[in-house]
Amino acid sequence: MLLLADFSPIKPDFGLLFWTTVFFLIFWFGIGKFAFRAIANGLKQRTQDIQDSLNQAKKAREEMSQLVAENEQLLAQAREERAQILREAKEAKEDIIAEARDKAKKDAQGIINNAKEAIENLKQEAMVDVKNQAGLLAIDIAEKVMRKELQNKDDHQKYVNTLLDEFKMN
Amino acid sequence: MCKVRSDTITLPYGKKRKNCYKISFISDTFAAFFKRAYELVNQGTQMQKEILVFIIGVLFSILPLGYAIASDHGDSGCDLHGHEDFDAGSTALHHIADANVYSIGPFNIPLPCIIYEPGNGWQFFSSSRFDIGHHGDGHMSYNGFVLDGGTIRKVVDPDFPGGQVDIAGFKHTKEDGVFTSYACHDGNLYLTEAKSTADFGLFGGGITSFYDFSLTKNTVSIILVFFFLSWLFLSVAKAYKTREGQAPTGLQNFMEPIFLFMQDEVCKPFLGPLWEKYLPLIMSLFFFILGLNLFGQIPFLGGSNVTGNLAVTMVLAIIAFIVTNVSGNAHYWKHILWPPGVPLYVKVILVPVEIMGIFIKPLTLMLRLFANITAGHMVIIVFISLIFIFGNSGESLGGSLGAAVGSMLLSLFMMAIELIVAFVQAFVFAILTASYIGAATEEAHH
Numbered sequence: 159m160l161l162l163a164d165f166s167p168i169k170p171d172f173g174l175l176f177w178t179t180v181f182f183l184i185f186w187f188g189i190g191k192f193a194f195r196a197i198a199n200g201l202k203q204r205t206q207d208i209q210d211s212l213n214q215a216k217k218a219r220e221e222m223s224q225l226v227a228e229n230e231q232l233l234a235q236a237r238e239e240r241a242q243i244l245r246e247a248k249e250a251k252e253d254i255i256a257e258a259r260d261k262a263k264k265d266a267q268g269i270i271n272n273a274k275e276a277i278e279n280l281k282q283e284a285m286v287d288v289k290n291q292a293g294l295l296a297i298d299i300a301e302k303v304m305r306k307e308l309q310n311k312d313d314h315q316k317y318v319n320t321l322l323d324e325f326k327m328n
Numbered sequence: 329m330c331k332v333r334s335d336t337i338t339l340p341y342g343k344k345r346k347n348c349y350k351i352s353f354i355s356d357t358f359a360a361f362f363k364r365a366y367e368l369v370n371q372g373t374q375m376q377k378e379i380l381v382f383i384i385g386v387l388f389s390i391l392p393l394g395y396a397i398a399s400d401h402g403d404s405g406c407d408l409h410g411h412e413d414f415d416a417g418s419t420a421l422h423h424i425a426d427a428n429v430y431s432i433g434p435f436n437i438p439l440p441c442i443i444y445e446p447g448n449g450w451q452f453f454s455s456s457r458f459d460i461g462h463h464g465d466g467h468m469s470y471n472g473f474v475l476d477g478g479t480i481r482k483v484v485d486p487d488f489p490g491g492q493v494d495i496a497g498f499k500h501t502k503e504d505g506v507f508t509s510y511a512c513h514d515g516n517l518y519l520t521e522a523k524s525t526a527d528f529g530l531f532g533g534g535i536t537s538f539y540d541f542s543l544t545k546n547t548v549s550i551i552l553v554f555f556f557l558s559w560l561f562l563s564v565a566k567a568y569k570t571r572e573g574q575a576p577t578g579l580q581n582f583m584e585p586i587f588l589f590m591q592d593e594v595c596k597p598f599l600g601p602l603w604e605k606y607l608p609l610i611m612s613l614f615f616f617i618l619g620l621n622l623f624g625q626i627p628f629l630g631g632s633n634v635t636g637n638l639a640v641t642m643v644l645a646i647i648a649f650i651v652t653n654v655s656g657n658a659h660y661w662k663h664i665l666w667p668p669g670v671p672l673y674v675k676v677i678l679v680p681v682e683i684m685g686i687f688i689k690p691l692t693l694m695l696r697l698f699a700n701i702t703a704g705h706m707v708i709i710v711f712i713s714l715i716f717i718f719g720n721s722g723e724s725l726g727g728s729l730g731a732a733v734g735s736m737l738l739s740l741f742m743m744a745i746e747l748i749v750a751f752v753q754a755f756v757f758a759i760l761t762a763s764y765i766g767a768a769t770e771e772a773h774h
Contacts, residue, residue: 164418164500164507166425166479167702169525169533170639173442173541174426178643181554185616186647190608193561197587198607200568207573 406512416713427478621750636701645694
């Protein structure tokens with residue numbers, strides 16, 4: 159048996175039993191519900207928030223890297239397009255130059271031809287004029303010859319021919 | 329009257345009694361110092377005296393310190409020869425007991441007394457009616473009740489005068505392990521009886537003529553801790569609302585790791601999917617026990633031994649028992665009452681063992697916490713008592729000096745251990761309750 163005489167803590171006193179029950183039950187149902195459950199919920203909420211934030215950050219990072227990739231792609235595309243545009247521009251330039259050159263050539267040719275034609279025409283006109291002049295001259299000569307009284311027919315003829323030749327050659 | 333040696337100082341104290349104070353000293357200076365110290369400590373309980381003397385002993389360890397207080401009850405007319413010598417066992421038992429007075433240092437704070445006498449009704453009065461003296465002994469009786477060592481007892485003799493009458497002192501006897509207390513009034517010794525206790529005679533208590541529902545030292549400690557914990561956790565819980573989405577700071581930050589540890593290491597693994605349902609109970613048990621354990625260890629605050637009182641641990645264990653068995657599902661009861669897959673002859677042994685187990689589990693919860701905390705409180709008191717034992721009740725100066733140094737080291741070590749014990753026992757109570765509930769609510773998985 160217990161040798162300790164007045165070991166009172168081992169004798170459960172009704173008063174302490176009662177008050178402990180009262181205060182523990184209030185603690186359990188009051189603080190347990192309004193504090194412990196609230197804290198647990200708060201912690202759960204925050205864990206969820208942190209997880210959400212992490213997920214969002216991850217998503218944002220992924221989107222970012224995707225955007226960067228897209229940008230690079232766009233840039234490469236733009237570069238390519240620029241090169242193509244430059245190439246096309248060059249080609250166009252060359253074409254234009256060539257065309258212009260051809261056209262200029264053609265025009266020049268046309269001008270030349272026209273000039274030639276005009277020259278020819280003028281020449282023809284001149285020839286006609288000359289011929290007319292020659293004719294007139296011939297008539298003049300003939301007249302003069304005639305006026306010289308047509309003495310030597312052969313000499314006359316010869317002389318006419320010579321004159322004609324001279325005109326022809328011109 | 330006590331014998332006064334030529335090198336001692338005699339100090340009268342108290343209005344009813346005279347005390348003799350014996351101290352050996354080297355010089356008058358030290359004598360004056362000790363005189364003042366005595367005046368201070370003599371108004372406190374034995375615990376405070378011991379602690380104060382202990383501190384003085386450490387501070388002035390160069391001084392040969394002998395200390396003794398011998399009580400003399402003067403012309404009480406009764407033969408009150410009790411414990412003239414220092415008795416470490418009695419001192420320890422006095423300090424771990426519940427009391428109807430809260431003593432802090434030199435102050436005896438009277439507490440409300442609520443007494444129920446079957447057939448006589450309820451009585452409400454303050455324990456200041458007892459005119460509390462040192463050691464929690466009342467100098468007066470009130471309506472037949474006396475305050476003996478801080479605890480209310482009732483004079484058995486029905487002819488004992490009612491109202492307030494003088495009590496000259498108390499006489500304690502111990503025969504065949506039975507503790508008996510007598511109150512001395514008007515030259516006569518009156519037998520007193522203790523309040524009713526719920527041990528049904530098992531530990532020397534039982535039902536007597538009155539019940540004490542007073543707000544005792546332990547009850548007041550529970551109330552203080554209750555309000556402190558309520559404030560603490562409500563403000564922490566509030567922080568989760570007001571500071572939602574922000575990092576925790578201050579109190580919230582301090583409590584959160586402890587809370588999370590209990591939640592993630594105790595509730596979730598043991599209670600499985602039901603952890604949220606039982607979280608308030610497990611947390612309440614843990615923090616309630618922890619708060620009371622730590623409260624009892626705050627120096628110079630009365631050192632109340634709340635969780636080292638069987639009544640408190642009994643309530644907690646009964647709650648654990650009720651919750652476990654009310655939550656028990658068919659699977660749990662089937663395994664207790666008719667374990668499957670076990671031969672009949674084994675069932676004959678196993679079933680009674682399992683049924684006993686239902687009761688033994690909360691019983692161990694109750695006793696483990698009680699024994700650990702009570703033992704912790706007692707060990708510290710006993711270590712401090714070494715000063716008085718080695719000091720040979722004030723006769724041996726060198727003994728008390730040497731013991732003061734040794735006692736200080738031992739006490740410091742024990743206090744450190746007790747801090748760990750406070751956490752470990754609260755944790756063990758909570759984790760075992762969680763495991764019992766977990767076992768009772770586990771679904772069959774085979």
